Amino acid sequence: AFLSSFILDSVCWEVVGVVKLWNEWCRTSSTTNVLPTDSFCLFYRLISDPTVLLCQCSCYVAEDQQFQWLEKVFGSMQKKGLQVTILSTCPVADYKTQESTLTLVSPFLKALKTKEFQEPVCCPLLEQPNIVRDLPAAVLSYCQVWQIPAVLYQCYTDVIKLDTVTIEAFKPLLSSKVLKSLAKDASESTKVLKKFLTTSETHNNIYI
Amino acid sequence: MFIPCHRGGDSAGPDFQGFTLLMPAVSVGNVGQLAIDLVVSTLDMTKVGYFYTDCLVPMVGNNPYATAEENSTELSINAEVYSLPSKKLVVLQIRSPFIKNKYRPFCETLLSWVKSSKCARVVLLSSSHAYQRDDEQLLGTPLRYLLTPDLEKAVGGRMKELNWKEMEKVAAYPGISDTDKVLHIPGGGITKLLFTESCSEGIQMAVLLKFCSEGDNIPDAFVLVNYLNEWLQLIKSEVSTSNNSTDPSSQWKIPSSWRLLFGNGLPPALF
Numbered sequence: 001a002f003l004s005s006f007i008l009d010s011v012c013w014e015v016v017g018v019v020k021l022w023n024e025w026c027r028t029s030s031t032t033n034v035l036p037t038d039s040f041c042l043f044y045r046l047i048s049d050p051t052v053l054l055c056q057c058s059c060y061v062a063e064d065q066q067f068q069w070l071e072k073v074f075g076s077m078q079k080k081g082l083q084v085t086i087l088s089t090c091p092v093a094d095y096k097t098q099e100s101t102l103t104l105v106s107p108f109l110k111a112l113k114t115k116e117f118q119e120p121v122c123c124p125l126l127e128q129p130n131i132v133r134d135l136p137a138a139v140l141s142y143c144q145v146w147q148i149p150a151v152l153y154q155c156y157t158d159v160i161k162l163d164t165v166t167i168e169a170f171k172p173l174l175s176s177k178v179l180k181s182l183a184k185d186a187s188e189s190t191k192v193l194k195k196f197l198t199t200s201e202t203h204n205n206i207y208i
Numbered sequence: 209m210f211i212p213c214h215r216g217g218d219s220a221g222p223d224f225q226g227f228t229l230l231m232p233a234v235s236v237g238n239v240g241q242l243a244i245d246l247v248v249s250t251l252d253m254t255k256v257g258y259f260y261t262d263c264l265v266p267m268v269g270n271n272p273y274a275t276a277e278e279n280s281t282e283l284s285i286n287a288e289v290y291s292l293p294s295k296k297l298v299v300l301q302i303r304s305p306f307i308k309n310k311y312r313p314f315c316e317t318l319l320s321w322v323k324s325s326k327c328a329r330v331v332l333l334s335s336s337h338a339y340q341r342d343d344e345q346l347l348g349t350p351l352r353y354l355l356t357p358d359l360e361k362a363v364g365g366r367m368k369e370l371n372w373k374e375m376e377k378v379a380a381y382p383g384i385s386d387t388d389k390v391l392h393i394p395g396g397g398i399t400k401l402l403f404t405e406s407c408s409e410g411i412q413m414a415v416l417l418k419f420c421s422e423g424d425n426i427p428d429a430f431v432l433v434n435y436l437n438e439w440l441q442l443i444k445s446e447v448s449t450s451n452n453s454t455d456p457s458s459q460w461k462i463p464s465s466w467r468l469l470f471g472n473g474l475p476p477a478l479f
Contacts, residue, residue, distance in 0.1 A: 067262035100475035131269035138266035141285040
C-alpha cells in the first residue's frame, strides 16, 4: 500500500511482468484461469528509467514456492550493479524484546541489510534474537549469498487491516537515496491513501 | 550447495580436506542445533560460507553469535558453514526446518558435498523422543552413539574406552519376538537417512544423540556437547577445585541469540 500511494502511478510506470502462482492462501476460486485482478505479483518498470523495477506482491508465496520465485525473478535480471529494497510488515506480537510488546510504540520500522549494502539505513537494525521469515527472508538470503546489496525494511504493526498509520510508518524511506527520486507529489499520495481506506472500511459496517 | 563467503581473485575457497564436519540434525527439542550453537560460540568460529539450498525454510537475522556492537550487524541465513582450521573442524549449522518432501534431496546434496570437499569424517548431533524408549533404555545414560562401518574400524576402540553405549536396534514388529532388528530413531529427523546412506556410501560418520522431550532443551544441549567433548576434546575440561570433579558446562559460551527463548517480558498491567 505504501508503494501504491507514494511511488506508483499509471503515468510513470508500466507493467512489464507478472508472476502467477497458486497456493491454498490465494483467494481465487479458479486455478487454471487466474485473472489480472487476482492476487499475485506484478512487476512495474519506470518508463523514464528502465533500470528501476518495482514488484508488488499481493499474495502469500508458500515456502515450497519461494525458491522457484527467486530463480525465475532473479534469473531474468542483470545482477551486476543490482540493488534490492524490500518492504514488508509483520505483527508486533512477533517482536522479541526484554519489555512487553504492549509498552512498545507501534508501528515501528526495523531493517536488515546484506554485507554488500553500504548506504545508510533509515531506521535501526533488527536486533537479535529477532528473525525474518517467508519471501522477504528468501530474497534477502539470495542477495546475501550472491553478494547483491539489499535492504529489508520490516514494519511491526499491531493492526491487522490496512491503515494509514502503518502505511505512513514507511515514510522515512522516502528520504533514502533509492526512493527519493521516485516519490510522487504529496497531494497525490493522500488521495490514493484515502481511496485505500474507504474500500476497506465498507467491510466493517456489520455493527451499524 | 556450498557457497564460500569470500570468492573471486586467486582464492579458491576454503579447503576442508581431512577436516571433521560437525553438524546437527533438526530433531526433537532442536538439541543438535543448540549444541552446535554452543560449539560455534565458544570456539569463536569464523563463518566461511553458506549452504544455499531450496530444501530448508528461508529465514534471516543478524549475527546470532554477536559479542559486541561491531559484529552484531552481519546477516545470517538458514544454513551456514563455520570453520576452525587449528582444530581441523568445520561446522554446518542448520537453523530452520525442512520443506516437505525435501529430506532426501538435502541428504544427497550434503553427502556429495562431504565427498567433494574430502572431509575425513562427519559427526552428526541429534536427539530422539524420550517417550519411545523401552524398559531397558529408561535406565542408565540417555546418550547413545552410532558409527558407520568405516569409522568403526578407526574409533570403535575409543568408544569402548569411554564406556559409551551404542544405539540399540529394535524389533521391526514390536511384540513379535523373532523378527529382524532394525535401527529406529523416532524424532531424529534426517538422522537415520543420513546414517544409512553414509554406511552404504563408505562415508565415515558418527551419530551422537540424546533421548529427550520438547521443552527447555538447553540442559540437553549442554549434556550433548559435553558428550561430544569427551571424544573430540574441543575444549579442555578444567578440574573444579571445590569438589574435585570435572564439569565443563560452565566453559561453554551461550550465544546472544539464546535470549528470550520463551517469550518477551511481561506487561506490568498483568499484575
